[in-house]
Structure formats: C-alpha cells, structure tokens
Amino acid sequence: MSDNRKEMLDFCLKCSICHTQCPMVAKNPSYPGPKHLGPEAERLRLTGKNPSRDEQNKYLSYCLNCKRCDEACPHGVKPSVYNVKNKTSINNAGQESLRDWILAHNDWWGRIAGKMPGVSNFFLKNPFIKTGMSLLGIAPQRSFPAYKSKKLKIARDTKDKKAVYFRGCYARSNEPDIAQSVIKLLEYAGYQVEIAPLGCCGTPVISNGLMTEAKKIAEKNIQTLCQYVEKGYKIVSSCPSCTLTLKEEYDEFFDIPGSKKVSQSVWDIFELLLHDNVEFPGSNKKFSRVIYHVPCHLKAQGIGTPAANLIRKYVVNSLKVMDKYCCGISGTFGFKKEKYDLSMKIGNDLFEEIKKEPYSLVLTDCGTCKLQIEQGTGLHVIHPVVILAETIEK
C-alpha cells in the first residue's frame, strides 16, 4: 500500500488542476491546497527534515476530505489520501484532541442519547451545556441534530433477493424515518431485508486521523458484512459517506482480508433500485421546483446521481441538481469552534443557490449536509428516500 502511495506521488505533474476544484482553496487562501499538501509535501516529508513541516501539517486538519481533488486529477493521483493518512501525525493540543475524539465518537453518543432522546435533546439545547461545549472547542452556534428513536418495521418473509442494510449513525440515532423508508423501498423492490448489527462505518474517526481505531472498526464491519455477502446478500446504505467508506476507504487505507469482497457488494440504495429497474406507482407528481444537493461523497463514488433519476421520474416536476458545491460541514469539521465560520463560508455558495428561488423541497442524501443546509438556509431538508418511499404508501 505505502509503495502504491509513493507511485501516486511520482504521478503528480504539478498541473494544479486539483487546486481549481478544492473548496478549501477557494475560501481560505492560506490553505496550501491538495497538490501541495498531498504529493508535493509527501515528497518533502520523505526527507525527514522539512522546516515547514509543522506549519504544513497544521493545515491537514483543514482538508474537508471532500475528494473533489481526487476526482479532478487527470493523472490518477489522490491527494486526499495523503491528507487523511498524515492527519494521524498532527500533534493536536490536548484540548483539541479531546474535542476531536468526542466528535469522532458521535456513534457512542448517538447510542446513549438514542435511549433517552427527550433528555438528550433538552441538554443539547440547554445554554449551560452549550457553554461547556464551547469551552471544549465545539462551535456554540452549531445546531445539533435531534436524537430520535423508533422501532423499525421489517417484513419477516423469506425471499430470493436479500439485502442487508447498513444504517450508519444518522439514520439510526437521528432520523429513523430514513431507515424505515429504505426498508420499505427495498421490500417493495422484492428484497428480504435485514439490518446489519453494526454501528459506525468509521468515517468520523478516519477524518479525525484516529487510524488505529478506524482499522478496528473496519475489521469488525468487514468481518460481519463478509458473512452476509457469502450468504448472497447485497449490502445497501443510504448514507453517501458510509457507502463510500465501505466501497473504497477500507480498501484504500487498510489491508484487511475480505475488504475487496465487501466493497464489491456495496450499493447506494438508489443505485440498486435503478440497477434493478424498479418501477414506482406515483405518476401524479406531487412536487414542482425541487432542489437536490449532491453530497461530495456521493459524487466521489462515480455512480452519477441515481437518486435524482428516480426522483425526477416519479416525484417531482422540475428538479435542479446541484453538484457544484461542497456544503462545507465535512462531517465533524463544521462542529469545531475555530472552523465553524469557515465551514459556513464554504457552504455559502450553496445556501445562496438554494435561497435564490422558492423551492418547495430541498433534498440531500447526507445527514450532515442536511444539518449544514438547514443551518445555512433555515429551510427543512429531506432525504430523497423519504419522498420516494411515500409514493408506495399503502
């Protein structure tokens, strides 16, 4: 793997095309950019004594891991991969690393909070708690997602087509309606559905540079999912970051047996529905003028925008697809006090675009993109599975 990385470093032709696509470069001129922080600095890191090393590494925590640079590179270099790998080496101040650890473990908090959502939500809005968070380095302006628990309904019959649903943190702890919609869609498409007995995919841990822990999570997930794959299940997810992590990141960062097998069986929910040519009843389209934000991690999968295809066909009359902007939250990034303003600044182009017209619906697949857009526009944002599932009511 590491040799492979060195190869990518030699592939960089310095054309700087990646820089033109980096949302952080656009809004933070002091950010060195993907080429420099990635292949260029990596070459200098090999010298073992690069005087500006610490200076550079400081910026690693500013990389949004949006992967727009990887997509842009005409020569197959993946600058974001260097950034993620090297984040591990940043020596954060004690307080910052505690804060990052807390944010990286939203999964745990979600599980605890999900058991008593009322109390948790009260605390998340409580001004004293907010002050405490601020002291820890968590942005006090940030609205936290509410916690919600719900018993999911799953049909018990056996079918030939089988799917295991990897819920991810958000659909599990914050918006179980998403999970219910996915189950409904899969069952409608003729699948026997099971929910993977798994927690976080590891994205927040990876993006905070906690690679040892991320590897443990990956091992557990791969091991469990492998068993499903062997029994003929397709792995389905509705969260673009989970999907991307399962499809690519495990393979990119860790050498875990079975990871190829798993990654080849992972589907985005809409990707699968489209692949299976599933027809939906709703011919009377309920909505006109809808805007859909394509999350960076969906774009990075290189599967196009299957959600948009289905939504356009069955649910809305005119759909505007926005894949030009990163919303700026980048998982836990936008929750960090010193990064909050920048996060909003990056999202601003998207917010402006959404506010430009009186859209009747704002859609996006990603839980944290949703939070960011809601924070930036004041509008309610919905996962496309929810409205597609509504067409098969009753």
Added chain:
Amino acid sequence: MGNWFKVIIIGGGATGTGILRDLALRGVDCLLLEKEDFATGTSGRFHGLLHSGARYAVKDPHSAEECIQENKILKQIAPGCVEDTGGLFVATGEDDLAYSEKWLEGCKNAGIEVQEISPQEALLEEPRLAKNIKKVYRVPDAAIDGFRLCAANVRSAEKKGAQARNYTEVIDIIKEGNKVKGVIAKDLVTGKEEEIYCDMIINAAGAWAGKIAAMAGVDVNIVPDKGVLVVFNHRFTKNVINRLRPPGDGDIFVPHGSVTIFGTTSRETTDPEDNGATKEDVLALLGEGRKLIPDLDEIRLIRAFAGVRPLYQPDGGGTGRNATRDFSLIDHEKEAGITGMVSVVGGKLTTFRLMANAVSDYVCTILKIPGESVTDQEPLVDDFCRLKPNSKKEFLCQCEQVTEDMLLEAVEGKKRISLSDVRRLTRLGMGPCQGTFCTFRAAGFYQKQKKLSVSQVNAMLEEHVQERWKGNHPVLWGGQAQEAEITRGVYLSLLNLDKLERCDGNV
C-alpha cells in the same frame, strides 16, 4: 591597489573556494576568479556523496584515510551543507564475498568504522533493497551539497576580506621571463578585460587546469573522465547505498535533499565541457541499479547529467577508475623553472579542505606568510537562502519550497541575475516539474523587484528553460515525458518563448 593581490586563485569549485577560505582565514589578501558561477564545474556536477572512504578502502588506502578524516571534520564545520544520512555497503547475490574480506581489512587500516548488520535488519531499514542481499555493513557516509559548500566557502572568505568574482574568465597569464606576474581576466558580463597582478597564482581549475597551465607555458596532464548521474524524483532510501564490490559503474545511491542521485560511469573524454548525458548512459546505469533496488523502474526519473573528473596523470599512470583519487600539488618552479604559480589537481570533493590546507601551507611557505590553517576548526558560514520556519511569503517554487525572501537573498550583491545561479543556492526548479511552473513565476518576480527590461526577462526565461531541458531529455519517458509536454505547452504555446524579443533587440 585594486589590481594587485597577494594571491590569485583560478577556479571557483570546491578546491578553489576552499583555498580562498583557507587563505582568507590566515589574513592573506586574495582574489578568486571563476569563469561561470561558483560550483558550475565538477563541484556542481558530482554525486553529492561525502565519502567515508570505504569506497577506496581496497584500491586507494591513502585516499580512504583522507576521506574519513575529512568526513568527520566536515560534519562538524559544515552542518548546513552535510546531511548525515549514514551509508550501507551491500553485497548482492552476484557479488564476490571474497572482496568483502579485503574491504573490511582496508576499512580497518584506514580507520573507518564499519558495523555489520544482518540482511533482515537492513531490509527493515531499507525495504526497497533487493531481497537476495548477502552481506550488509554500515559506514559513516553522508550527503553533501556542492553548490551550498562552494557558496559557503566564498561567503566565509568574503567575511574575512577576500574577494571572489564569478563570470570572470582568465584568458591569459602574464609572464616576465620565467616569472608569472598576473592574469588577464575578462568580465563575461561587460566584456571588459583587465590585467590583475599578484605574487602567486594558484591554478585550481579542475578539469580545465591543463588549459590554464598551458597559458603559462607549462604542462599539467589532466585526463578528463566523464561520469553520468541520474536524479530520481524522491528519496527512497534513508542511507547512502553502495554496492560492496570493486568500484564500478552504477553502484551508489545517494539520498540528497529531496531527491536521490544515482550513478555513476567513468569514460575518458577530451573536453572538460563535455557534460551531457545520453539515454544510453541512463539505460546502462538503470540496468546496474536494479540489482540493488529491483523496482527502480517504478520511480520517476527527473534528470540526468554528467560531470568531468579532473584526473591527473603525471607520466603515463592509470586512467579512469585506475587513476589515483589522491590529489597532487605541482610546483611549476620545480617542474619547469617557472616561478609564481602552483597547480592543484585531482582529489575529490570530500577532501577539498585538506587539499586547500596543503596548498595554502605550501604557498604561504614560499611567500613567507606566517600562521597556519584553521579551516578544520572554524565553522563555515553556510546558513543562507533557506526556508525560515515562519516565512509567510508564498512559495514561488512549490516543489522545493522556495519563497520570495529566498529569491531576494539569492541575488543580493549579484551583478547579474540568472535563474540558474539562483537555482544552485535555493533549489528553485530542481523538483519534479523541473522549472515548468517556477521559472515564469520567478522571472516575473525579479522583473518587478529589480525593474528588469522585457528582453532581459525573456533571456532569463529562455536560459533557464533550456538548461532544464538539457537534463530532461535523456530521461524522457513515463512521468517526465508527460511533464515535458506540459513545459512545452506552457513555454512554447502559451508564452511563445521561441519568438520572444531577445536581449539583443531581435525579435
């Protein structure tokens, strides 16, 4: 008197600048003349290895002793020029282990510290090494930056009042009977010629020493010996890697700054300016290199270049690798009855200080100047044109991290701005893009800062692009071929470089 110096030194390589520093530290009024920039001769076209002496342990024991002595001194006095990487001698599957016995014996006699490590341990430390290695020894090799070293010598000497002029060529030697009185020097920037007098000339012109000697009517038989080197885009070993066998072609990898320099070859040539490399040289080298580093072809090559060894052959001795790597001091009074001039030839960059010390001692005795050399004690002034940790300025050369501050520092007090000179001090344009993106940026920067004319800037651009191209074309495949297409696109299409207005006013 502006045109009289006690001593004139000809040649601004490691040897000449080393002598300048040595004499200046003794308080001698001296002048160095160099026809190009400092370290553009062999001292800037070498392997970058601060020898531990182990390479010469069998064939050239005296050289080996000198090397280890100087290796220790330079690590002390020039930390800014030397990187103490450490070195390994590695016997591969096809190397004769009988040689390693002789070699160990030689190292011991020369006083070179050698430590055997197991192949397993070596592979952990250097995973790129071939798996079939049989024996590995650790030696105190290091990497040394020849550009910085020569500039540091000059700066150290200037601090003590000595003078050094680059772009000043010695075109003739003034003699009165059998006595050398001075030189005729030509300023290559203005074209002005000048007579400069002195009590003593030291000919330190390296591979050109024969030509200088001829101007004084004496004979110094230099056999120029050309060696080709290739540069890889990044470092892939921590240590200098030497092949444990009798010295041959393609058996040393030196991790040098951000790159790896690999070579070299040894071919007799007739012209000291013969410093181009060919694709055939490169391919032959890679063939040897793969025996130490099997996946060599996966690593991007960015350049190839050649240097010319100033091997000295008094009367029909060996040539090439058989010639001695010792240095020789020739007193032309003793040899040919010509007074007022000595020549110093041969040697290695590693032993430049020792050579300078010996020559300076010799000359000071003739000139009855008291005192002794302190060059082994006095630290070199070698902290210049470096990236300061808190430098806020933008990188104009991103590959090698060169800032505006560094560019300004590099041309302080210079009578002419050349990007190649700047490159030697800062590493501008030495990275993977080979000047594609920094050449125009730096040219624009200097134009603004130094109010250069358009045609001056055009000439500056063209010179640097051509110079980089010279080193690129022998390695034009894979990544570097693609990079060259970008360079072509930028300079020939976008900037229309070959049709630009030149300094001479022609369009």
